[in-house]
Amino acid sequence: MQRARILILAAAVLAAAPVAAMAQEAIPAEQAVRHVGKEGMVCGRVEKTRYAQNTEGEPTFLYMGGMFPRHTFSARIPGDQRGKFKPTPEELEGRDVCVIGTILRDASRAEIAVTSPSNIKLATIK
Secondary structure (H helix, E strand, O other): OHHHHHHHHHHHHHHHOOHHHHHOOEEEHHHHHHHOOOEEEEEEEEEEEEEOOOOOOOOEEEEEOOOOOOOOEEEEEOHHHHHHOOOOHHHHOOOEEEEEEEEEEEOOEEEEEOOOHHHEEEOOOO
């Protein structure tokens, strides 16, 4: 059932994604840590967002794969990129998205450092 949901999600995202992303398979947020060091498209529900104004670079985090602090994946948006996002990062909370980029390790979790709004796509998980 989960695999079927991810395949439907991937089809919906790839229909709207750039050609470069078309070769990528959707990775559930819960499994992203298995793909550290690789380019990938991590998909799931944004459980919580956090704007870290008092942290260097003022990043915004999109927590996926479980509720913070037990999430398995986060997308990190640099503070200087926040204004470029429509919908805003906070408006993504509770929505299904796919994040495209290099999957890195952050403590025991996986993370993608988002470099552009085009790295995040709204998705439909059925």
